[in-house]
Amino acid sequence: MSTPLIGITTRNTEHITHGWPMIASPRTYSEAIIRAGAIPVLIPTNMPSLILPNLLSKLDGVIFTGGGDIETSRFNGQPHERVYGVDKERDNIEFELVRRVIDLDMPFLGICRGFQVINVALGGRLYTHILDQLDNALDHSYNPELPTNYPAHPINLKPDSLLAGIFGKETVTVNSLHHQGAEQIASELETIGWAPDGLAEAFVLPEHPFGLAVQWHPEWMSDDPYMPKLFTAFQQAASDYHSGRTK
Numbered sequence: 047m048s049t050p051l052i053g054i055t056t057r058n059t060e061h062i063t064h065g066w067p068m069i070a071s072p073r074t075y076s077e078a079i080i081r082a083g084a085i086p087v088l089i090p091t092n093m094p095s096l097i098l099p100n101l102l103s104k105l106d107g108v109i110f111t112g113g114g115d116i117e118t119s120r121f122n123g124q125p126h127e128r129v130y131g132v133d134k135e136r137d138n139i140e141f142e143l144v145r146r147v148i149d150l151d152m153p154f155l156g157i158c159r160g161f162q163v164i165n166v167a168l169g170g171r172l173y174t175h176i177l178d179q180l181d182n183a184l185d186h187s188y189n190p191e192l193p194t195n196y197p198a199h200p201i202n203l204k205p206d207s208l209l210a211g212i213f214g215k216e217t218v219t220v221n222s223l224h225h226q227g228a229e230q231i232a233s234e235l236e237t238i239g240w241a242p243d244g245l246a247e248a249f250v251l252p253e254h255p256f257g258l259a260v261q262w263h264p265e266w267m268s269d270d271p272y273m274p275k276l277f278t279a280f281q282q283a284a285s286d287y288h289s290g291r292t293k
Contacts, residue, residue: 048292050106050284052079053089055140055160057113058133074265075111075157081268082277084284089143091136098139102146106291107153107256107284110140110160112263115226118174121166126174128225141167148251153283155276156259158224164259165249168232176227176245184243186261188223194266198222201247201262207238208250208258212279213272220247220262220273227261256283 056071069090076086087105102108114131118124120141140160144167147154156164162172173179176186184199197219203210210216228246231237239248239260251257256279264273 048288050084050281050288051087051104052084052281052284053087053101053105053108053143054079055109055111055136055143056088056091057111057136058091071111072265074263074268075109078265078268078274078277079109079281081274082281084281089139091133091139093139095139095142098142098146102150102152105152106288107155107280108143108147109280110143110154110156110163110259112158112160112223114159115174116159116162116166116172121171123172123174124179126178128175137163144168148254148257151255151287153256153280153287154258155256155280157265158261158263161249161259161261162226162228165228165232165235168234170228170232170235171230172226173229175225177225179229180227180243180245182243183245184222184241186222186227186241186245187225194223194263195221195269199241201239201241203248204238208256209238209248209260209276212275214275215272218272220260220264221266223263223266224261255287256280 054075056069059068059070079086115129140163176183203216235249237246237249241247247261264276267273
């Protein structure tokens, strides 16, 4: 059986020395996909819409990765001084990708910003800074004094949900590297995981073969006994998709 190809969304950045425009993705995403037995394929931010269908015809799944904030006007969010890294070009391609992968019944996995992109693309809303807008909120933000795999807080999972089945339990401990979060989950989606402060941290797209997003960063938790299972399950869904489209 052929190895599935997994598209990974990217970000615009600059060369650290020369300032040249660059397109990049943190290494941890491709490493997680390779460990799970699939092949990563980077999706550039400047991919023209007209050739997206051609690209997607070759892929078996898409990961919507982490990164900067979504343009606030897309979800009628409250302006906040902590909003950072807005990239309209990246927003444009990722919002289009969401709609296309859903229409294709292609497996997808959203991670951190990816969770937020999928939610907003389907009509959900975000807190633009959780600590200032959610009562009794935990500090979910990245702490540079802690490692990226630091176990920040537990997540309670809906019994019999996709994630509870993948992990084989209803509570897992996760890292936390985000300052924004879901104020309202889109009506098409079903929340299946919550932080102790009530913030939605995982959802699925019901009736989709594998439509899942998490607010934490499982790719940084390769030594955790549970998080690699998420990428293994995604790889299996992508393999099934590949088998179905190549018959």
